[in-house]
Amino acid sequence: MENNQNNPMEMAGGDKNGQSGVVYGKIGKGQSAAGDHPAGSGMPQDGRPGKHHFSRKNRSSGTEKKMVTRGIAVLLCILMFSFGLVAGRIWDFSGTDQNGYKKIHSLRNYIAVLDVQGTMGYSSGSYFQENPYDQAFLLDSIDQLKKDRNNKALILRINTPGGDAYAIDELYQKIIEYKKTGKPVYTYMESQACSGGYYVASPSNKIYANRNAWTGSIGVTMGTFYDVSGLLDKLGIKTQTITxxxxxxxGSMTEPMTDEQKEIFKGLIDQSYEQFVGVVAKGRKMPVKKVKELADGRVYTAEQALNNGLIDKISSEDQCYREIKSSNGLENCEIRYIAKDEDKSLLQTLTGMTKLGGLSMTGQYKQAMELIQNGGTSFSVMYMSQVRK
Structure with missing residues (x-):
């Protein structure tokens, strides 16, 4: 029998040709294959190691190492991807500004897109629907963009029928301030940019519109005055207002309006109308006379607006963005959509569920009582289209 004591490794289960399935550790001089393994340990007592005693352990250990290695690799990939996004592609909102809105900051040059959506004003909602328009947020955002060196242009994405004349002119003035920095302003009209929507679009360097957009409605309204004096007479109800x-x-709903009063109201909206016409004439570089020919309150389709010089081009939104980039040498700039942080607490969410159109039931009752107490004399000067899309 050949002496195996000097062999560094013993082949278990091998044949005469040296074929073997498992390689086991070195056995020293004077040590049997059984060694110190007692019965029941899994090591046979005949001096030969069991065929699978070490192989299962080695295989299990190898599998665990592979799984750990793969897990580390996946984790590193995720971390590297996340770092790349933070470093170059997404907004870095760091803290809040003096008005409580999150600061706008980007590590790369960008073109900002601001949405002008919903009925324009300082109110957060109406009786029937939530209003996405937020005047304070828009003004604050433009103030931040004016100071941001990485911001290269502003696109107003408009979808509104208009709204309160005061709020609209405040936004218009803020857009003019932005333009004074030397950065261009563009408008893309979505479904509609009527009345006040066109007012704020008019100073844009270029106005684009979807082919289905409606615009125009250049004019002023004070809403509808109601006269219920005849109904009160039939009901035998008499009212008296001391002034x-x-x-x-x-404007009281309990008294018929006189011709003099109609002229007084007309004078109020005429001044706002002249202001509207002047804004359009200046922004579109169009004679006042021509603007007034177009400014009879009618709504225009995109094609009609283009033919009348109220817009510059009909295109898709993507085409609009590509052209703005190429015409200003901003091909490497990214389009950044600026939106208000909408994280709501559970309490805010539950509170919102009790509202009808953004106004709580208590608020609706309060407004109804105010309407009765004021005799229906609360009216606003509006750059608002009565035709909605």
């Missing part, structure tokens, strides 16, 4: 002058309660 210091004959026109102090003009």
């Amino acid at each position: 210091s002058g004959p026109n102090k309660a003009m």
Whole structure:
């Protein structure tokens, strides 16, 4: 029998040709294959190691190592991808500004897109629907963009029928401030950019519109005045309003409006109308006379608006963005959509569920009582289209 004591490794289960399935550790001089393994340990007592005693352990250990290695590799990939996004592709909102809105900051040059959506004003909602328009957020965002060196242009993405004349002119003035920095302003009209929507679009360097967009409606309204005096007479209800002058309660729903009062109201909206016409004439570089020919309150389709010089091009939104980039040498700039942080607490969510159109039931009751107490004399000057899309 050949002496195996000097062999560094013993082949278990091998044949005469040296074929073997498992290689086991070195057995020293004077040590049997059984060694110190007691019965029941899994090592046979005949001096030969069991065929699978070490192989299962080695295989299990190898599998675990592979799984750990793969897990580390996946984790590293995720971390590297996340770092790349933070470093170059997404917004870095760091802290809040003095108005409580999150600061706008980007590590790369970008073109900002601001949405002008919903009925324009300082109110957060109406009786029937939530209003996405947020005047304070828009003004704050433009203030930040004016100071941001990485911001290269502003695109107003408009979808509104208009709204309150005061809020609209405030936004218009803020857009003019932005333009004074030397950065261009563009408008893309979505479904509609009527009345006040066109007012804020008019100073844009170029106005684009979807082919299905409606725009125009250049004019002013004070809403509808109601006269229920005849109904009150039929019901036998008499009212009396004590004022210091004959026109102090003009517009009251309990008294018919006189011709003089109609002229007074007309004078109020005429001044706002002239202002609207002047804004359009200046922004579109169009004679006032021509603007007034177009400014009879009618709504225009995109094609009609293009033919009348109210917009510059009909295109898709993607085409609009590509052209803005190429015409300004901003091909390497990214389009950044600026949106308000909408994280709501559970309490805010539950509170919102009790609202009807953004106004709580208590608020609706309060407004109804105010309407009755004021005699229906609360009216706003509006750059608002009565035709909605």
